[in-house]
Amino acid sequence: xxxxxxxxxxxxxxxxxxxxxxxxxxxxxxxxxxxxxxxxxxxxxxxxxxxxxxxxxxxxxxxxxxxxxxxxxxxxxxxxxxxxxxxxxxxxxxxxxxxxxxxxxxxxxxxxxxx
Numbered sequence: 001x002x003x004x005x006x007x008x009x010x011x012x013x014x015x016x017x018x019x020x021x022x023x024x025x026x027x028x029x030x031x032x033x034x035x036x037x038x039x040x041x042x043x044x045x046x047x048x049x050x051x052x053x054x055x056x057x058x059x060x061x062x063x064x065x066x067x068x069x070x071x072x073x074x075x076x077x078x079x080x081x082x083x084x085x086x087x088x089x090x091x092x093x094x095x096x097x098x099x100x101x102x103x104x105x106x107x108x109x110x111x112x113x114x115x
Contacts, residue, residue, distance in 0.1 A: 027081075034062050034076040037090050042107045045092075049100040054092060061092070070094040074105075 037058060044057045054072075055061070061072035074090040090105035103109060 028083075030081060031079045032077070035059055035074045036076060037074050037088065037107070039107060042090070042103075042109065045100060045103065047100055047102075051094060051098045051100075054100055058090075058092075070096070070098075 035058070041057055045054065049057075051072075058074060062075045063073035065071050065073075070093060072092040072094075074092075076086075076088045078086045080086075088106040090103060090107055092103050093101045095101045
C-alpha cells in the first residue's frame with residue numbers, strides 16, 4: 001500500500017513536469033525607466049522660466065548634453081506585464097540666458113505658450 005502511494009505520487013510529479021498538467025504562468029513585473037512626466041506638469045511650464053524653475057516642475061532631466069547645455073531631454077519608458085511598451089520623450093530648449101524657449105515631444109503644449 002505504501003509503495004502504491006509512493007508510485008502514484010512519483011507518477012503525478014513526473015507527469016506534471018512533462019507539461020501535461022498546466023500551472024499558473026510566471027508573474028511578470030512592469031519595468032519603468034526614466035522620468036515620469038505627466039500632462040499636468042507640462043501645463044505648468046511657461047516661456048521665460050529659468051532652468052531651476054523648470055527643474056522644480058519636472059525634476060532632474062535624464063539627459064543633459066555636455067556639449068549643448070541649452071537642451072534637456074526627459075525620457076520615459078514602461079514595459080507592462082504583457083510586454084506592451086510605452087515610450088514618451090520631452091525635450092526642453094533654453095536660450096542663451098537659460099530661460100525656457102520651447103519644448104518638443106509626445107505631450108500636448110496647448111495653452112503653455114511653448115508651441
